[in-house]
Amino acid sequence: MPPKDKDLPTLTGISFQSQEAEEKVVFLLRPHWITNLSWWLLLVVGAVIPLFLFKFLSFINLDLPGSLSINLRLILVFWWYLFLLAWAFERLVGWYFNVVIITDHRLVDIDFWGYTSRRVSETPLAKIQDATYKVTGFLPSLFNYGDINIQTAAEIPEFECRQVPNPERVHDVITDLMEKKHE
Amino acid sequence: MSNLNQAFAYWPLAIKVALLVGSGVYLVFALMIFRHVAVLGDVLTTPKTVWFRRIALGHLLASILLIFLILGG
Numbered sequence: 001m002p003p004k005d006k007d008l009p010t011l012t013g014i015s016f017q018s019q020e021a022e023e024k025v026v027f028l029l030r031p032h033w034i035t036n037l038s039w040w041l042l043l044v045v046g047a048v049i050p051l052f053l054f055k056f057l058s059f060i061n062l063d064l065p066g067s068l069s070i071n072l073r074l075i076l077v078f079w080w081y082l083f084l085l086a087w088a089f090e091r092l093v094g095w096y097f098n099v100v101i102i103t104d105h106r107l108v109d110i111d112f113w114g115y116t117s118r119r120v121s122e123t124p125l126a127k128i129q130d131a132t133y134k135v136t137g138f139l140p141s142l143f144n145y146g147d148i149n150i151q152t153a154a155e156i157p158e159f160e161c162r163q164v165p166n167p168e169r170v171h172d173v174i175t176d177l178m179e180k181k182h183e
Numbered sequence: 184m185s186n187l188n189q190a191f192a193y194w195p196l197a198i199k200v201a202l203l204v205g206s207g208v209y210l211v212f213a214l215m216i217f218r219h220v221a222v223l224g225d226v227l228t229t230p231k232t233v234w235f236r237r238i239a240l241g242h243l244l245a246s247i248l249l250i251f252l253i254l255g256g
Contacts, residue, residue, distance in 0.1 A: 016227050086242060110227060
């Protein structure tokens with residue numbers, strides 16, 4: 001049974017560039033936070049490297065630290081942490097802003113890559129033909145996230161929402177919205 | 184190993200020059216990140232977007248500070 005408007009979950013405080021005045025955001029989909037685990041671990045490893053590097057160089061009797069002033073050593077460490085911050089920030093931005101937005105009118109896919117490129121694709125809900133989801137693997141099953149594929153009759157035939165949390169719930173709402181628009 | 188250590192006597196100047204050139208390049212990179220985040224914030228606005236702008240600004244200021252640190256060090 002299609003949901004009534006009052007049944008729709010709506011998100012407040014979220015807007016996007018081409019949003020119309022009466023358009024309500026139902027879902028903002030991005031990969032589950034646990035998918036960032038690999039780079040978090042790399043960040044921790046990177047953060048402790050300066051703590052051990054100079055001791056290691058002294059240990060193998062390479063007197064590089066001794067030939068550097070304390071200021072230069074501090075600058076090198078500062079440089080390293082700045083680089084690490086930029087790298088982690090780039091990963092965080094990539095995760096946070098690459099989203100699929102589902103509104104009560106349409107589906108909008110916002111993709112960013114690099115520091116200069118972006119692509120925004122959208123399709124009306126009425127043109128969605130089919131939606132499927134899959135949850136495979138240990139971590140996805142444990143944290144309840146998975147991929148949702150949305151087939152459309154629009155110019156872009158397929159939208160993919162990867163590693164989104166609670167895919168079953170999202171799939172249900174998309175299906176309900178789709179049926180409502182097809183009525 | 185002593186020859187190696189003698190060679191390292193010239194390292195501080197070489198490292199300082201390399202860091203200064205690298206910091207200039209890095210500053211351009213930090214400006215690109217700052218601009219990129221500003222664009223992202225225009226395309227998608229959430230309550231947390233402002234924090235991304237603040238971090239990008241902090242990173243930009245830190246990269247400027249790095250140049251002053253190298254010049255002063």
